Amino acid sequence: MRAQLTRDFERFGRSLPRDFAGHVRETYRIDLSAHYLGETLPHPIGKGSGQLSLNAKQLEEDAGAGLAFTILKTVIAQDEAGDQSMAAWAIHETKMKVERRRAASGADGWTVTWKGRGWDRSFGDYLALVRAGRDLTRAGRLLVVPSVKYHLPRLGEPFREGEYRFTTQSLAAAWGDGPLLLEKDFSPTLAGDALADDRTQILRWLREVPGQIRAHTAVRLAMKLMNARFDDDFQIEMLQAASAADALVVFNRLFDEKLGLAYGGWDLSDRNLRVLDQLAPGTPGSRPGSELPLTPGDSAGIPELCGSGNIHSGRMIIEYARRGCAAVQLHTFFQLPLSEYPATHGSRTQRALHKLIFDPADGVVAGLLALEDQGALERRDGELRFLDLVPDARRPR
Ligand SMILES: Cc1cc2nc3c(=O)[nH]c(=O)nc-3n(C[C@H](O)[C@H](O)[C@H](O)COP(=O)(O)O)c2cc1C
Numbered sequence: 001m002r003a004q005l006t007r008d009f010e011r012f013g014r015s016l017p018r019d020f021a022g023h024v025r026e027t028y029r030i031d032l033s034a035h036y037l038g039e040t041l042p043h044p045i046g047k048g049s050g051q052l053s054l055n056a057k058q059l060e061e062d063a064g065a066g067l068a069f070t071i072l073k074t075v076i077a078q079d080e081a082g083d084q085s086m087a088a089w090a091i092h093e094t095k096m097k098v099e100r101r102r103a104a105s106g107a108d109g110w111t112v113t114w115k116g117r118g119w120d121r122s123f124g125d126y127l128a129l130v131r132a133g134r135d136l137t138r139a140g141r142l143l144v145v146p147s148v149k150y151h152l153p154r155l156g157e158p159f160r161e162g163e164y165r166f167t168t169q170s171l172a173a174a175w176g177d178g179p180l181l182l183e184k185d186f187s188p189t190l191a192g193d194a195l196a197d198d199r200t201q202i203l204r205w206l207r208e209v210p211g212q213i214r215a216h217t218a219v220r221l222a223m224k225l226m227n228a229r230f231d232d233d234f235q236i237e238m239l240q241a242a243s244a245a246d247a248l249v250v251f252n253r254l255f256d257e258k259l260g261l262a263y264g265g266w267d268l269s270d271r272n273l274r275v276l277d278q279l280a281p282g283t284p285g286s287r288p289g290s291e292l293p294l295t296p297g298d299s300a301g302i303p304e305l306c307g308s309g310n311i312h313s314g315r316m317i318i319e320y321a322r323r324g325c326a327a328v329q330l331h332t333f334f335q336l337p338l339s340e341y342p343a344t345h346g347s348r349t350q351r352a353l354h355k356l357i358f359d360p361a362d363g364v365v366a367g368l369l370a371l372e373d374q375g376a377l378e379r380r381d382g383e384l385r386f387l388d389l390v391p392d393a394r395r396p397r
Contacts, residue, residue, distance in 0.1 A: 001028055005365055009358040013343040016350045018066040020357060030368055031385045032357075034068065035326040035396040036306050037181050037220045037247050039143055041068040044317060044364075044386060045356055047349075048249075048308050048329035049074050049147040049185060049224070051096060051114070056132040063142035065349040070144050071329060072133060074185040075119040075126045077150040079162035082123075085151040089189070092120040098335050101265040109265030109310055110332050117189055118149055123170070130174040146171055147183040147224070150209065152190070155201045164212045172217035179218045183249065184209055188262035191226040192255035202228060203241045210244035222306065224249035227271060229257075235275040239302050247304040249329065250276060264332055269310035269319075276305075276323035279394070304396050314356050314364035318371075324394035326387060 004027060017023055021032045021042040034044035046069035047053055047062060053072045062070055076090040084090060093116030101111040119126055126146075133144025148167060151160040172180045186205070190196055210221055223245040225238055235251065242248055251272050253262040279302065307320030307328040317328050334352050341351035342359070357364050368384050371377035377384060387395060 001369060002360065004028075005358065005360045005363075005369075009342075009354075009360050009363075012354050012358055013351075014345050016066070016343070016346055016354045018064065020066055020353070024357070024365060025383075028365055028369070029379070029383050030365060031383050031387075032364065034386055035304065036069055036143070037145065037222055037304075038396075039069075039181070041143065041327055042066075043068050043357070044321070044325075044327045045353060046070060046143075046306075046327060046329045047334060048331040049183065050331045051116075052331065052334055054119075054129075056129065059129075059133060059136055059142060059144060061347050062349050063136050065347055065353060067142060067349055067353065068327065069329075070133070070142060071183050072126075072129060072144065072146045073119050074147040074149050074183075074187070075123065075167075077148050077163045077167040078123055079160065080166045083163075085160055085163060086118075086149050089117040089149055089187070090120055091115075091117050093117075096335070098332070098337065101263060101267075103266035103270065105266060105270060107266040110312070110336060111263045111265045112332050112335055113261060113263070115261070117187070118185075123167075127170060127174040130171060134175050143181075145181045145183055145222075146175075147185050149185050149187065149190075150212070152195060152205050152209075154195070155198065155204060159208065159212050161212070161215075165216050168213055168216040168219070172219070179220050181220045181222075182213070183222045183224050184213065184245075185224045186226040186252065187224075188226055188253040188255045191228050191252075192257060192260065192262075196226070196228060199228075199230060199234060199237075203237065206238055206241040207244065210242075220246045222247035222249055224308070225251050227251045227254050227268070229255065232271070232275050232278070236278055239279070243301045243303060245303050247306055248302070249306045249308050250325070251309060253309070264310055266310060269316065272307070272309045273319055273323060276307075276320070276325075279324055302394075305394060311356075313362040314359060314367045315362040317356065317364055318367045318389060321386065321389040322391070324391055326390050326394070326396050 032043035034041040049071040078084045097113040136142045151163045305325045307325030312333045343351035343354045
């Protein structure tokens with residue numbers, strides 16, 4: 001199988017088949033199926049919301065590449081009159097800089113430096129993109145999910161119902177039949193904002209936002225949680241407070257207060273994995289002697305998880321999966337200079353998928369075969385299954 005993997009890595013670097021998950025199942029008897037927001041996916045790799053899901057052309061290219069899902073850029077909610085309480089997030093900025101960032105541990109990784117925030121075109125344009133995504137989803141080519149930033153009140157203030165109603169109902173109408181799948185973004189710039197200075201205020205948002213959205217349509221809701229400017233235990237409190245969501249994306253980028261910028265790299269994955277360790281005590285990721293404020297029973301109410309943050313290898317996908325993430329969403333790794341990908345042909349999405357799945361040193365296939373060798377993962381009915389990495393308490397049913 002190792003020799004086969006080396007051959008596949010070489011030839012797929014020139015041309016990646018769209019149904020690479022089918023090939024992996026046939027050739028290696030590995031089932032890469034994954035799960036997000038109640039949907040079964042052919043494999044765990046999706047694209048996080050951001051600058052890479054702004055138009056129909058990007059969606060079409062990703063459907064062709066065989067990506068499992070894409071989250072559309074976050075739109076800022078508005079009411080019927082077009083008023084946006086979070087208007088400060090709808091700013092226009094095109095320049096992005098992909099650069100190296102050294103983590104506190106000394107490890108070098110990548111980050112994207114960018115001053116922009118949410119969707120900066122009209123809401124009508126966003127609805128047109130939602131309809132394009134709906135068509136790809138219905139055709140079974142790519143699961144597309146819109147993302148919204150809605151009004152968040154200060155303690156003692158009410159939620160602006162008009163914003164929740166108009167935005168949610170407009171998205172549901174654009175989507176048409178079936179439940180709307182939706183992500184609600186709590187962004188790093190929000191984490192850096194004075195609004196997020198107060199823990200009680202953040203916990204209230206997480207408890208009450210799902211009800212505010214569900215009041216207006218049938219929705220399967222994921223909340224993308226921020227890395228708040230508090231300690232790891234508060235991240236766990238946030239997970240518990242968000243139990244009315246159907247899924248949680250863990251966790252958005254860190255906020256550099258000095259530079260006033262969101263950033264990623266190894267600091268981000270170190271923090272995210274350290275927090276998730278506390279949900280899955282006894283996993284190989286758990287650090288000896290780490291405090292475990294949760295018993296497995298306490299974590300049972302926490303919704304399905306989707307990992308995000310510094311995912312640039314199959315090994316890192318496996319790290320998130322072993323801590324409870326049944327799928328992952330990436331942004332930075334789809335933006336690297338072409339010289340960083342071993343593939344010589346194809347779109348950035350194809351080149352990224354090629355490395356993540358087939359790299360003989362640290363791709364998903366190599367990682368699962370290595371776990372089998374170590375006796376840490378067993379075949380069932382002759383197959384290794386990606387979802388078997390996810391601890392029982394967190395496995396989607
Ligand atoms: C330039 C840029 C723009 C982003 N915009 C959004 C956004 O609008 N909404 C959102 O939920 N996440 C946004 N993100 C966060 C990503 O979706 C992702 O969760 C985060 O960058 C961590 O993953 P990564 O380390 O693979 O980049 C953005 C990230 C970047 C780098």
